[in-house]
Amino acid sequence: MSADTMDGAGGRVPRMAMERWRPMLLLFPERIILPVLTAAGLLLVWEIVVRHYEIPPALLPAPSQVGQRLWEVLPLLLEHAVPTTLESALGFVLASLLGVGLAILLTYSRLFSAAVYPTVVVFQLIPKIALAPLFVVWLGIEMQSRLAFAVFISFFPIVIATEAGLRNTPPDMLRLCKALTATGWQIFTSVRLPYAVPYIFSGMKIAVTFAIIGVIVGEFISAQKGLGYIIIFASSQADTALILAAIFVLCVVGLALFGAVAAAERLVVRRYGFA
Amino acid sequence: MSYISVDRVFKIYGGRQGPVEAVSNVSFAVEAGEFVSILGPSGCGKSTLLMMLAGLEATTAGAITIDGRTVTSPRRDVGLIFQDATLLPWLSVLDNVLFPIRIMKGDLATHRQKARELLDMVGLGDFHAHKPAQLSGGMRQRVAICRALIHDPHLLLMDEPFSALDAITRDDMNMALLEIWQRYHKTGVFITHSIREAVVLSDRVLVMTRRPSTVVCDIRIPFARPRGRDLGETLEFNAICRTLREHIEAGHRRDRAA
Ligand SMILES: Nc1ncnc2c1ncn2[C@@H]1O[C@H](COP(=O)(O)OP(=O)(O)O)[C@@H](O)[C@H]1O
């Protein structure tokens, strides 16, 4: 009895292996060269338009001017990038722990879920940015205020995604576990949590960008340092090139944090071996 | 006393649109080593009956006894197979087969050997390191069969295990299951809505109908084992299939009249 003759699926496995190779060989130029070309093209158009129409730098500096300003103030920008990055990262980690924890409670206690979940959904819907000044009123202008706001703003996507993930286990899989007299803890660790992992990470990818938004908004309102502070300061000086240079550094910070989450996802996915 | 006895069992679900009587006054017995199919249209309460046998659903009235003990909760000497293979996508084929041993905290080393033997038997010996997503539907269902056998249960409960497969794969799976039966001497309850499948596999076929969801006939399948593919071409086989179909159609007519 051979699997191939019985299923008529003999060609299937080799084909799957092929498909895994193809992206690496074919998509490499597409995935690297094309986006770089697009970005370079946009910058070029920007440069030409600014020069041709002689747009004043206070309105819109050319990319070359932004680059020059970036180079001049890079040490300052990096210094201010440190608190922004640390507060975003810390806020995100706290939000992840709290969010996953709350989602577990929501899935395991019907009563708790009935009591709390509607409130979570309502909070998810309100524009949380509007609450930022309240955090300053309550917690002052120090780090804890920005951190609390970053946690607050990035926490809900994680709760919602994790909750959906934990409910994602196929019902027959749960039946099988119960038929094997698995304990609740065994079902949680070996079935429900792994099924939720992709969901948790997609929630975390949203949350990490939200955490940065939270910290920047906090810095707009209250900070004496950080990239958000630099942006507000530069705009009061009409130093548009500095604003854009700070935003560029902010993009790098955002990419780095997002990349860290994506790398962690890749690691966990490889560890668990999701196909 | 029979190995399984189902005695005047009812199951009524409390639904939003009022109660649903999923199983209505069902009684039958299964002897140790017997393979019994329950045949019926979808929605007639077959899965519900199987879940009650597995101890995963309580009976509303009546009692189910397995091996001298009333079923009130799942028992470890039962293996379950569903319509979908329900493998864990992040585990290899081998680890999926070993999943019950992990849950029951059995000895992994000795069972790993046994899992390899089971996989060899169903023709998946070379696929033990593959992930479920790399297998076809029929191959996945074979892994599920190995998983159901790994802890050496006395009883296998199967809920339409081959319904999602194409006709050719399904015939192959029937032959594979016959071979397994020849080899391991389990007791089996097999749910299907395919008349031919029921007759090929079973020692007895029970026909269930809707409204009331009950067993209307119990037919013995006289063919000797081992059985092969050519069984389906005999006159006697087709005569039995016709009798079963008539019983099912009678159930349908009653359904429409009601
Ligand atoms: N958990 C449940 N709650 C309410 N009704 C259910 C539940 N499970 C099944 N039913 C109902 O019971 C009837 C029988 O279902 P089922 O046992 O799944 O039938 P089958 O397996 O024969 O298709 C159906 O009408 C179905 O809608």
Ligand SMILES: [Mg+2]
């Ligand atoms: Mg069913």
